[in-house]
Amino acid sequence: QVQLQESGSGLVKPSETLSLTCTISGDSISTGGYSWNWIRQPPGKDLEYIGYIYYSGSTYYNPSLKSRVTMSVDRSNNQFSLKLNSVTAADTAIYYCAREVLLRNYFDPWGQGTLVTVSS
Amino acid sequence: DIQMTQSPSSLSASVGDRVAITCRATQSISNYLNWYQQKPGKAPELLIYAATTLQRGVPSRFSGSGSGTDFTLTISTLQPGDFATYFCQQSFSTPRTFGQGTKVAIK
Secondary structure, three states: OOEEEEEEOOEEOOOOOEEEEEEEEOOOOOOOOEEEEEEEEOOOOOOEEEEEEOOOOOEEEOOOOHHHEEEEEEHHHOEEEEEEOOOOHHHOEEEEEEEEEOOOOEEEEEOOOEEEEEOO | OOOEEEEOOEEEEOOOOOEEEEEEEOOOOOOOEEEEEEOOOOOOEEEEEOOOEEOOOOOOOEEEEEEOOEEEEEEOOOOHHHOOEEEEEEOOOOOOEEOOOEEEEEO
C-alpha cells in the first residue's frame, strides 16, 4: 500500500523560503503512470492546487504561484520536494502531497498534511 | 480556472438518513469529477472518480451521478463513520480545482 508523508519546517519567517519534502513508501517514484503533486489549504479556506512533478523532472505549476514555486525529485531517496520563496502570511496553510493516477485523473493517496505557519 | 461550487456548505443529519451533496462547475467538465472524504487530522480519501465510479473498498452506500456541470454525491444510509467533510475536485483541466467542502455533522 502506497503511503505519502510530508516533512519540513513548520514555521517560516516572512520573505524566506518554505521547504517541504514528501517521502513515498510502498512504491517507487520512478514508476510510470503517476504525477506527484502538492496541494494546500489555508485555514478556513478552500483547497488550492500548487502543481505537479513527474519522475522525469517535468513540472507544472499553478500560474497563481508559478513565479515562486520550485519542485524537484530525489529518486535515490524516493522523495519529491516543494520550495516556495518570498512567503507571506497568506502562505500559511496545511500542505499536502498527493499522487495523481494519470489514466484515471484522481489523487490517491494523499499525505496527512503538514501545517506551515509564516510568522516572524 | 474552472470554479467548483458545492452545496450545502454544511448539513446536520442522523444515522440512517439519505444525504445528497451537489457540486457545480463553471464550465462543462464531462465526467472528470472526483469526490473525497476527509476526517479531522486525516488525509483526504478518494471515494468516487470519473463522477460515478466507486473507488475499490468504498462502501456501496456511496454513489455519484452527473456529467457536464452538475454532479451529486449521495450517501444512501448515513453511518456513524460517515460524519466528515466531503469535497469535489475537477480533473478536466489544469490547474486542478476543488469545491469548498461540505461538512456532514451529527444532528
